[in-house]
Amino acid sequence: MSITRLAVPLLAAAALLPAVPAVAVADGLSWQLCATVAQGWDPGDHRTECTLVPVPLDYADPDGRKIDIAVSRIRATGTRAGAILLNPGGPGQSGLTMPGSIADTHAGGLGVHHDLVGFDPRGVGYSADLPCPAEFPEPGxxxxxxxxxxxxxxxxxxxxxxxxDPAFVRNLTTPTIARDLDRIRVALGEDKIGYYGVSWGTALGAQYRSLFDDQVDKMLLDSVMPPAFSVxxxxxxxxxxxxxxxxxxxxxxxxxxxxxxxxxxxxxxxxxxxxxxxxxxxxxxxxxxxxxxxxxxxxxxxxxxxxxxxxVAGKTTTGGLGWNGEPHAFNHFQQTALLCNESPSxxxxxxxxxxxxxxxxxxxxxxxxxxxxxxxxxxxxxARPWSFENGTSPLQLAGHLYEPVTPIGWALAVQRRIGGALMTVEDDVHGSLASLPCADAVVTFFDTGRTTSASCPGAPVPGP
Incomplete structure (x- = not known):
């Protein structure tokens, strides 16, 4: 289904938005150990810092109402070459703990030369979490x-x-959150920033690259969402x-x-x-x-x-973490709002x-x-559908041959739309790249810009 006609008004409006000034304001951020400000955070974590970055509620009204975006950081352990923003997907998923999660995987080498930066998207966790008690419908x-x-x-x-809060909900969109990313980049004092997104985080990355290609250092997208969104x-x-x-x-x-x-x-x-x-x-x-x-x-x-x-009935688990009211690490209503604000369904x-x-x-x-x-x-x-454009910044895609959450055909479709090299992972595990030995290719990509179209072996098919 084409969304080109529907996307034109959105793109036209975006062109009228004021540009974000490229001013280094990193010294203005107040960083504290997350363990000292985030209720429920691992008290033994002495490497992850947290701060808040103010952004406009509505980028069409940059001087109007503001909200705070919660940001986390683990500093580079070696000679620093920049920063990589991380997003685990969802939508609706908290990303504050992702720097620590990535640092402890096969992709942990990213943290040698780069600060690893996580954040809660608006409406999630500590970023103006929506206290909305909406029930979640059970399928079936x-x-x-x-x-x-x-x-x-x-x-x-x-x-x-x-x-x-209609103004807040109306601004829960992927392009708006992409603009929040750029405000984080400016607040960090970076001319360009790397980005590593998984699942819905790939759509956020593709949207950021479409809007701010010149501000992208390198981008990796794992378990890729389709280029034309429809639920x-x-x-x-x-x-x-x-x-x-x-x-x-x-x-x-x-x-x-x-x-x-x-x-x-x-x-x-x-x-x-x-x-x-x-x-x-x-x-x-x-x-x-x-x-x-x-x-x-x-x-x-x-x-x-x-x-x-x-x-035998299956078991479900729930989790969350607190900071001024203990917001949940996953917000179902934020997910619903983001999907329905953007799907012409x-x-x-x-x-x-x-x-x-x-x-x-x-x-x-x-x-x-x-x-x-x-x-x-x-x-x-x-609905205001997203729209992705090709760019020139280095782009690495990773698709999983057998997974049902983001089928491999979506990665191929995104590659046709916006370019990039596609690594194929031979497994059915959503977003598993960082947990595999071939994540070395991820580290190489962010260190050198060298992409790969190789096939990556996943975990073997189990026996009986």
């Missing part, structure tokens, strides 16, 4: 009226959140990838028929698993399109169910429900998993 309902009631409750909760297309792409994972799982089980006894061919195993699903319902369906690291345990459980056992229940039925007909295992489209039912604000 097969009853139309129950799904409609749930969608209406969610839409009403969202409307209350929007009405509480409808997102559900379709993820469900299609999930269906492919189901067939890969069935083929894996077939290789170990002596253990699991579902059949010796992928079609035979797939049919057997679908028959088990028809008998036991969603509890089994939820085991059929999972990551490879879970295959052995799931296959054993599926065989036990077939032989008379019962499904249907807002009515009937269309979204029909899309779900069509998807389930086309993709019998994973078609019902999608839930992003339903987030925008009843969303009261108009």
């Amino acid at each position: 309902s097969t009853d139309e009226e129950k799904a409609r009631e749930a969608a209406e409750r969610f839409a009403e909760a969202n409307r209350k959140c929007v009405d509480a 409808t297309a997102m559900d379709d792409g993820q469900a299609t990838a999930g269906e492919n994972t189901f067939h890969e799982f069935a083929a894996w089980i077939a290789r170990y028929d002596a253990i699991y006894r579902f059949g010796t061919t992928e079609p035979a195993v797939a049919n057997a698993l679908l028959g088990l699903r028809d008998e036991y319902g969603e509890s089994v369906n939820g085991m059929l399109a999972n990551p490879r690291r879970e295959w052995a345990g799931l296959a054993k459980q599926l065989a036990a169910i077939r032989d008379g056992g019962t499904p 249907p807002r009515d229940f009937e269309t979204v429900w029909q899309h779900r039925l069509d998807r389930m007909q086309r993709l019998p295992v994973a078609g019902g998993y999608g839930f992003y489209e339903q987030l925008c039912i009843g969303w009261p604000l108009d």
